[in-house]
Each structure stands twice: as structure tokens, then as C-alpha cells.
Amino acid sequence: MKVLKFGGKSLANGEGINQVIAIIAKKYFEGETISVVVSARGNATDDLLDILEEAKKGNKYAAALTEFKKYQTNNSEAALFESEFSILEKLFEGVSLLGDYSEKIKDQIVSFGEILSAKYVTSILNGKGLKARFVDARELIKTDATFGNAQPIDAETEKNIKKAFEDYDGISIVTGFIASTLQGETTTLGRNGSNYTASLLANYLDAEEFQNFTHVDGIYTANPDLVSDAKKIERLSFNEANELANFGANILHAKTIIPLVEKNIPLRILNVFNPENKGTLITSEQTNEGIKSLSILDNVSLINLEGRGLLGKTGVDARIFKVMADNNISVSIISQGSSERGIGIVVNTEKASEALTGLEKEFETDFYTRDVNKITVDDNISVISIIGQDLSTFHKPYTALIRNKIVPILFNNTSTGRNISLVIKKPDLKRALNVIHGEIFGVSKKINIAIFGHGLVGGTLIDQILSSAKTIEEKKGIKLNVFAIANSTKILLDKNGVKENWKSQISEKGTSYSIQDIIQFANDNHLENLIAVDNTASKDFVQNYIQLIENSFDVVSSNKVANTLSYDFYKKLRNALEKNQKNYLYETNVGAGLPLIDTIKLLHLSGENITKIKGVFSGSLSFIFNHFSVEDKTFSEVLKKAISNGYTEPDPREDLCGNDVARKLLILARELDLQNEFDEIQIQNLIPEELREIPTDEFLNNLHKLDGFYEKVKENQIKGNVLRYVGELSGDLQQDKGNLEVKLVPVPESSALGQLKGSDSIFEIYTESYGERPIVIQGAGAGASVTARGVFGDILRIADKN
Numbered sequence: 196m197k198v199l200k201f202g203g204k205s206l207a208n209g210e211g212i213n214q215v216i217a218i219i220a221k222k223y224f225e226g227e228t229i230s231v232v233v234s235a236r237g238n239a240t241d242d243l244l245d246i247l248e249e250a251k252k253g254n255k256y257a258a259a260l261t262e263f264k265k266y267q268t269n270n271s272e273a274a275l276f277e278s279e280f281s282i283l284e285k286l287f288e289g290v291s292l293l294g295d296y297s298e299k300i301k302d303q304i305v306s307f308g309e310i311l312s313a314k315y316v317t318s319i320l321n322g323k324g325l326k327a328r329f330v331d332a333r334e335l336i337k338t339d340a341t342f343g344n345a346q347p348i349d350a351e352t353e354k355n356i357k358k359a360f361e362d363y364d365g366i367s368i369v370t371g372f373i374a375s376t377l378q379g380e381t382t383t384l385g386r387n388g389s390n391y392t393a394s395l396l397a398n399y400l401d402a403e404e405f406q407n408f409t410h411v412d413g414i415y416t417a418n419p420d421l422v423s424d425a426k427k428i429e430r431l432s433f434n435e436a437n438e439l440a441n442f443g444a445n446i447l448h449a450k451t452i453i454p455l456v457e458k459n460i461p462l463r464i465l466n467v468f469n470p471e472n473k474g475t476l477i478t479s480e481q482t483n484e485g486i487k488s489l490s491i492l493d494n495v496s497l498i499n500l501e502g503r504g505l506l507g508k509t510g511v512d513a514r515i516f517k518v519m520a521d522n523n524i525s526v527s528i529i530s531q532g533s534s535e536r537g538i539g540i541v542v543n544t545e546k547a548s549e550a551l552t553g554l555e556k557e558f559e560t561d562f563y564t565r566d567v568n569k570i571t572v573d574d575n576i577s578v579i580s581i582i583g584q585d586l587s588t589f590h591k592p593y594t595a596l597i598r599n600k601i602v603p604i605l606f607n608n609t610s611t612g613r614n615i616s617l618v619i620k621k622p623d624l625k626r627a628l629n630v631i632h633g634e635i636f637g638v639s640k641k642i643n644i645a646i647f648g649h650g651l652v653g654g655t656l657i658d659q660i661l662s663s664a665k666t667i668e669e670k671k672g673i674k675l676n677v678f679a680i681a682n683s684t685k686i687l688l689d690k691n692g693v694k695e696n697w698k699s700q701i702s703e704k705g706t707s708y709s710i711q712d713i714i715q716f717a718n719d720n721h722l723e724n725l726i727a728v729d730n731t732a733s734k735d736f737v738q739n740y741i742q743l744i745e746n747s748f749d750v751v752s753s754n755k756v757a758n759t760l761s762y763d764f765y766k767k768l769r770n771a772l773e774k775n776q777k778n779y780l781y782e783t784n785v786g787a788g789l790p791l792i793d794t795i796k797l798l799h800l801s802g803e804n805i806t807k808i809k810g811v812f813s814g815s816l817s818f819i820f821n822h823f824s825v826e827d828k829t830f831s832e833v834l835k836k837a838i839s840n841g842y843t844e845p846d847p848r849e850d851l852c853g854n855d856v857a858r859k860l861l862i863l864a865r866e867l868d869l870q871n872e873f874d875e876i877q878i879q880n881l882i883p884e885e886l887r888e889i890p891t892d893e894f895l896n897n898l899h900k901l902d903g904f905y906e907k908v909k910e911n912q913i914k915g916n917v918l919r920y921v922g923e924l925s926g927d928l929q930q931d932k933g934n935l936e937v938k939l940v941p942v943p944e945s946s947a948l949g950q951l952k953g954s955d956s957i958f959e960i961y962t963e964s965y966g967e968r969p970i971v972i973q974g975a976g977a978g979a980s981v982t983a984r985g986v987f988g989d990i991l992r993i994a995d996k997n
């Protein structure tokens with residue numbers, strides 16, 4: 196025989212009750228032998244308790260009672276419940292007159308929830324031609340007289356149940372939750388007690404399985420309402436289920452499992468609304484990996500007792516627990532350091548002030564002697580328990596939390612079971628759950644990205660991310676979610692990530708913003724693993740980096756400004772990164788996507804002595820001199836070609852002045868821990884002085900004025916040499932400062948620099964071990980798509996670390 200139990204929500208009017216009847220009927224007609232235990236339908240128990248409270252206060256409750264009756268009757272014949280309704284009315288009347296009720300009366304009243312439910316189900320089944328009978332569990336389950344939470348008397352109960360089921364071959368519809376004393380007074384088994392009724396029945400009838408029908412698909416790795424990636428757990432052992440039950444997984448009453456373990460009866464959690472689903476199966480078989488599941492305790496408070504004088508003093512804990520026991524307060528977590536200077540306990544919030552008053556009284560004299568300095572209560576906390584977690588791998592979820600700036604207030608593990616509880620600040624709860632869940636279940640890790648600047652590079656990057664997100668999730672288990680796109684005036688925010696139509700969305704829905712708004716948005720939506728990407732060229736935006744870093748963002752940037760401001764700022768930024776354990780990657784600052792900065796960083800870190808760096812750092816100037824040196828054209832003709840190919844800035848003087856090359860050189864120098872400032876760089880400006888200050892149009896109309904100077908340079912060039920505009924870092928690079936020069940120089944046509952083509956960049960890195968033959972990195976060093984790829988690479992590198 197199988198025992199089926201249906202919960203209140205499954206039995207609710209409408210789809211629920213119809214499904215329940217259909218499930219029972221199907222099994223019946225397929226010839227299965229079943230017994231059914233039912234809870235009260237819908238919110239019956241709570242409804243009855245509410246009416247009871249009103250009656251006690253002398254308030255009017257007639258309307259609520261009528262509503263209750265209407266719901267429970269659900270269009271069936273009113274006569275069915277006539278006697279129950281009339282007893283209920285009398286009981287409420289009595290309470291109303293007395294203005295009070297006993298626990299015994301309360302049990303009598305709530306028992307009608309289950310009685311009405313079982314009668315109702317029986318009558319519908321009979322109406323459909325099934326052989327079914329109503330069974331009042333009060334005649335079977337005998338208990339002590341602890342009303343509200345009665346304890347069954349085993350021998351008596353077993354005898355009654357066996358006898359009642361001996362020769363009945365139809366379906367028994369048994370009331371859950373309710374029982375009676377040997378004297379016949381109604382008792383109940385505690386809230387959610389119907390599960391217990393069903394497992395007792397399963398035990399005494401030696402059932403082959405207990406099917407617990409609920410309104411969810413089974414037991415989850417975390418509450419799906421809080422963690423969208425939560426997964427259903429297919430199998431659990433009784434031990435593991437027991438851990439879950441103790442930690443508030445409300446599907447299981449803590450006592451339910453014991454009778455099942457005794458007889459080795461499998462328990463299956465099923466969903467009335469999704470009968471095809473196999474649910475979660477709980478058996479005595481131990482699963483190998485051990486389950487992991489997250490459960491939370493909400494509405495709890497942390498009480499802290501602090502005192503210098505507590506060290507080595509005996510009996511302090513005993514006194515604390517005595518206060519708790521005297522006030523009937525259950526302690527869910529206790530934590531005490533070996534210094535004994537501070538003791539923390541977690542209790543239900545509703546009991547916290549009582550606990551505080553009690554402790555203050557108990558430790559009054561210790562305050563006076565200064566052995567105790569203060570006792571505080573913090574209501575703004577939650578507890579997350581990782582069930583199935585031991586300390587050997589605990590560092591993983593723990594580091595993930597720290598990386599996301601969630602620092603637990605305390606943590607606590609049991610020496611017997613495998614579970615660890617963390618006390619955290621309440622506002623961190625949802626994010627913390629998601630971070631831990633992502634970490635321990637290896638489901639896709641979500642990386643939440645805010646992109647600043649959506650021009651050529653930024654726009655290309657967004658499109659690159661959107662088009663490869665799916666593959667990256669499949670291959671690497673990393674889910675890239677662009678939750679913000681902004682330019683200097685407007686922002687588009689979407690916690691679920693922007694879509695291909697982001698351009699139209701930003702113009703339709705974009706709003707003005709401040710950095711604080713984005714930080715707030717990320718907090719409010721519990722976004723973890725945050726990365727801010729700066730694709731602007733803005734001097735102002737850089738001022739936000741530190742604030743972002745302090746608010747848990749890693750930073751990726753193609754913007755060079757942050758690395759070329761004062762050395763002071765450079766250091767300040769690095770200190771903030773270190774303090775907050777955040778990353779800042781900017782591979783595209785020099786040579787676009789070419790793996791240059793990373794290479795230099797690695798060489799330097801490994802102790803390799805870099806002696807010189809020299810190269811053509813600018814794509815536009817590379818193009819200009821590669822062509823001008825060998826072609827029979829004037830400088831202005833080549834420059835015009837570069838402009839029309841889009842290789843230069845709109846005002847080509849920004850390239851020609853040499854500042855961009857100088858900035859790149861400074862960035863490389865600082866990678867080697869050199870402390871140079873921008874104004875220490877010797878820069879050869881390629882623009883004749885009289886053309887430097889004039890407006891752009893005027894400059895563009897007078898390009899021929901550049902020709903005379905460059906013609907001379909070309910004429911003086913030794914045969915076999917070509918011109919290159921190079922950046923060069925030299926000097927004793929072990930000192931605090933190096934020589935930084937940006938200049939136009941002749942080089943042999945046969946050299947690596949001389950052979951450069953198109954608009955490529957080239958970097959020669961000279962080191963002690965490589966001697967005269969430098970490491971050469973060469974390739975497309977500019978362009979929106981290679982730069983965007985480089986930025987993307989930095990994002991993935993950070994995502995990998997996270």
C-alpha cells in the first residue's frame with residue numbers, strides 16, 4: 196500500500212482540489228492500493244485561528260465564519276457539514292462569551308479544518324463511484340494531553356490503526372494533524388502535522404511508499420523565489436532530509452522522518468499541479484556526493500555580550516542559557532571566541548527584547564564591576580545555512596562572498612553534521628544566497644557588467660558580448676549580463692540584461708544618472724560579480740573609478756586617462772584596488788588588442804630585467820610614415836589619405852602632437868614601477884608651431900604648409916633608412932625614473948621597425964635574458980573591433996578569476 200498525503204494549498208478550491216481527485220481516481224482505477232491523508236483545505240487552519248482571536252476579543256466574526264463555510268462547502272450540498280458547522284458556531288459563541296479560550300478549545304476548533312476536508316474529499320470520490328470512506332484520526336491516534344503539540348502513544352495508536360485497516364479494501368480518507376487523548380479529548384500534532392499523521396500511518400501499515408503531494412516540484416537547492424538558478428534535488432537520504440528539516444525547509448515536519456526511517460519507507464515529494472514530475476525521492480540510501488542546499492532563517496536577531504572581564508570566568512554561558520531557558524527562548528546559533536571576550540547568540544526577533552531585558556538583569560552586577568561592557572541586539576540580520584557543507588571546501592563560497600563585499604558577521608559550523616551557518620546583514624541576504632549558490636552548485640556564474648561609452652569601441656563591444664554570450668555560457672559556465680549602458684548624459688538599466696535593440700532602447704528609455712544611481716541599482720537588485728567598463732575618453736569619468744571599486748566593481752578600461760594622470764593618482768587607484776581586492780585591467784590602453792601590457796607585467800613580475808622598450812605606438816603615425824618614407828608623395832598628400840581612411844582623430848593634430856604616443860609610453864613605464872610624470876616625457880611635436888593654435892578647419896585647409904619641413908627631412912635621409920615616429924623608454928630602469936622620449940627617427944629599412952607595413956604597431960621589448968634580440972609584438976594596434984575584442988578579453992579574464 197502507498198500512503199498519499201495532500202497539503203492545504205493542493206486541496207484549495209479550483210485546480211488544486213480537481214487535480215487531487217483526478218490523481219486519487221487514476222490510482223484507484225489502475226488498481227493501486229492507497230490510503231490518503233489530508234490537511235485542512237486552503238487556509239482553513241489560519242482562518243479558524245483568526246476567527247477564534249476575534250471571538251475572544253468580543254469582536255464580530257459572523258461574516259468571516261460565513262465566508263469560511265462558503266469556501267469549505269465549495270458548491271457541494273450544504274447538508275454535508277451541518278453538524279460540524281453547528282458545533283463550530285457553538286464553540287465560537289462560548290469563546291466570545293468567556294472572552295478567552297484554552298489550548299484544548301483551540302485544538303477542538305482547528306480540528307474542523309481537517310474534518311471538513313476529509314469529509315469533502317470522501318463525498319466527491321463516492322460521487323464518482325469510488326469506494327472510499329471518511330476516517331477520523333482521533334479514533335486512531337492516541338496522544339498525551341499536550342494540546343497544540345501532542346505526542347502519540349505508540350502502542351495504542353499502532354493497535355488502533357492496524358485494526359481499522361485490517362479488512363477494508365477501499366480508499367480511506369484520513370484527517371491529518373488531529374488526534375485525541377485516551378479520554379477522547381481532541382488534540383493536534385503541531386502545525387503542519389498532517390505529514391506526521393501520514394508517516395505514522397505509513398509506518399504502522401508497512402506502506403511501500405509515502406507520497407507527499409505539495410504545490411512545488413520537490414526540494415530545491417535554495418528557495419526558487421530568492422535564487423532563480425535554484426535546482427530541484429532528485430534524491431536525498433533521510434539524514435540529509437533531517438538536516439534540511441531542522442533548518443526550516445518547511446516541506447518536512449521535523450518529526451515526520453523518524454517513523455519512515457524505522458521501517459525504511461521511501462518518501463517522495465510530489466507536485467499536485469505537475470503530476471508528471473518525478474519530484475524528490477528520500478530514502479535511507481546515502482547519496483555519494485552529499486547534498487548541498489541553502490536554507491535561511493529570517494526574523495532572527497543577534498544578541499552580543501561583550502566584556503573584558505569575561506575571560507576565564509566560569510558559568511557565564513550557563514547564566515546566559517539560564518536566562519534563555521527561564522524565558523522559554525530557543526537559541527539557534529551560539530558563537531564564542533576562545534578569548535571569551537564576546538559571546539553572540541541568535542534568537543527569534545520576537546523574543547529578542549525579552550532576552551535583552553533578561554540578560555541585563557542577570558549581568559547587572561557585572562556591568563557595575565565592568566566585567567561586561569555592553570549587551571546589544573541587532574535585528575537587521577539573517578542566517579544562511581549551507582547544508583551538506585563541511586570546512587574542507589568552505590573557502591570557495593566564503594571567498595566568493597568576500598569578493599562581493601559581503602562580510603559575514605559570524606559563522607558557525609556543527610561538529611557533528613555537515614553544515615555551516617553564516618550570520619549576515621539582512622540587506623545582503625538575496626545577493627549572498629545567489630553568490631553562494633552559484634559557487635557551490637557550479638551553475639553558471641553571472642557576471643554583471645556596466646558599460647560606459649557606447650560609441651565606436653563601446654558599441655562594438657556590446658554587440659560582441661551579446662552575440663557570444665550564449666557560447667561563453669555553454670563553454671565556460673559564465674553568464675555575461677550587461678545590466679547598464681551609459682554615455683555622459685543617459686543610462687539604460689535592465690537587471691536582466693540589455694538585448695540586441697539596446698540602441699533604440701537607450702534613446703527611448705535612457706534617463707540621466709549619477710554613479711551613485713548605478714551603485715544603488717546594483718545593490719537594490721542584488722547583482723553580484725560587478726564589472727564597470729570604461730570605453731570613454733573622458734577625464735571626468737575616471738574620477739568615479741575609486742568609488743566604483745569601493746562598491747565592489749572590478750574595472751576594465753580602454754580609456755587611458757586613469758593611467759596617465761599624476762603618479763599620485765596612479766598610486767591612490769592601486770591602493771584602493773588592493774584594499775578592496777578588486778581588479779583593474781586595461782590591455783587596450785597600448786597597442787589595442789595586442790597582448791602587450793600583460794606580457795610586460797608578467798616579465799616584470801617574474802623578475803626579468805627589462806632594459807628598453809621601443810616601438811611605433813600609433814596606428815595613424817605608422818601609416819603616415821610607412822607611406823611617406825618610401826612613396827614619391829608630399830607629406831600632406833599622405834596625411835590626407837590617412838584622414839580619408841579614418842586612421843586619424845577628426846583633428847589630426849591630436850595624433851601629430853605626439854601626446855597619444857607619449858601617454859602610451861608612460862603607461863608602459865609605470866608597469867615597470869617607474870614613477871615618471873607626463874611632463875617629464877620629451878615629445879617631438881610634429882606640427883609646426885604656427886599651425887598649433889589655429890582652428891581645425893583652418894588647419895585642414897593649410898596642410899600643404901607641413902610639406903616644406905618634411906621634404907627636407909626626407910632629402911637628408913641616408914639611403915637605406917626610413918622614417919619612423921617612435922616611443923622609447925631607456926635609461927637605468929631599476930631606478931625610480933626612466934628616460935621617456937617620443938621622436939621621429941631614421942631606422943634601417945631592413946630592421947624590424949623599418950619593415951613595418953600599413954597601420955600596424957610594433958613593440959620591441961629588450962630584456963637582460965633576451966639580450967640584443969628583443970621580444971617583438973606586432974600587429975593591428977588600432978581600430979574599433981580589435982580594441983573591443985581586447986576589452987572583451989579583459990572582461991573574461993576577470994570573470995574567470997571571480
Ligand code: ASP
Binds near residue numbers: 386389
Ligand atoms: N492544517 C494544519 C496546519 O495548517 C496541519 C497541516 O496542514 O499539516 O498547520
Ligand code: MG
Binds near residue numbers: 789
Ligand atoms: Mg594592448
